[in-house]
Amino acid sequence: MIALFAGFILSDAVQRGYTIPGISQILERLERRDAVPGKGALFFALGALFCLIFFPTDVVFPALVVLALLDSVTTIVGVRYGRHRIYNKKSLEGSAAGILVTFVVLLLLVPPGAALAAAVVAGLVEFATPVDDNLVVPVAACLVLTLFV
Known part of the structure; x- marks a missing residue:
């Protein structure tokens, strides 16, 4: 549950435009362009x-x-x-x-x-x-x- 909660927080932060070291770079490389980050x-x-x-x-x-x-x-x-x-x-x-x-x-x-x-x-x-x-x-x-x- 803690990992799920943390994932929702990180996803929301990235979607709102915040840069999170490590996480933002991973999502940029792996996530589809039209997808909600971390969906x-x-x-x-x-x-x-x-x-x-x-x-x-x-x-x-x-x-x-x-x-x-x-x-x-x-x-x-x-x-x-x-x-x-x-x-x-x-x-x-x-x-x-x-x-x-x-x-x-x-x-x-x-x-x-x-x-x-x-x-x-x-x-x-x-x-x-x-x-x-x-x-x-x-x-x-x-x-x-x-x-x-």
Whole structure:
């Protein structure tokens, strides 16, 4: 909760035009130009907090790994190699790569059936959700992992 509170304060300060050493430079380099500063990180924290409150702890860590990997890989591969844009500027190549990498890494954490189901469902949710994926992907992954683990 302290990290979430601090994140909201820092995000608000940067959005109001204050320069915070270290934080402002990181946000300049990593954040999208049209995005609210730190919005993705704050939504990641909210999704994680929701999962920690409502799901068993043994599924929360793999679900957060799903979000971190899936979101990163789909974006990197989609921007660099995505040729077939299908929905909401997201590419088939990015989504497929995100699902594949997430599945492979999840094999180290959960049984194969759970890994496959979580990677595919989270990938579909990330691809098609009309709301911020940082909020809904960890919840979808927790739901699937709760059923399989």
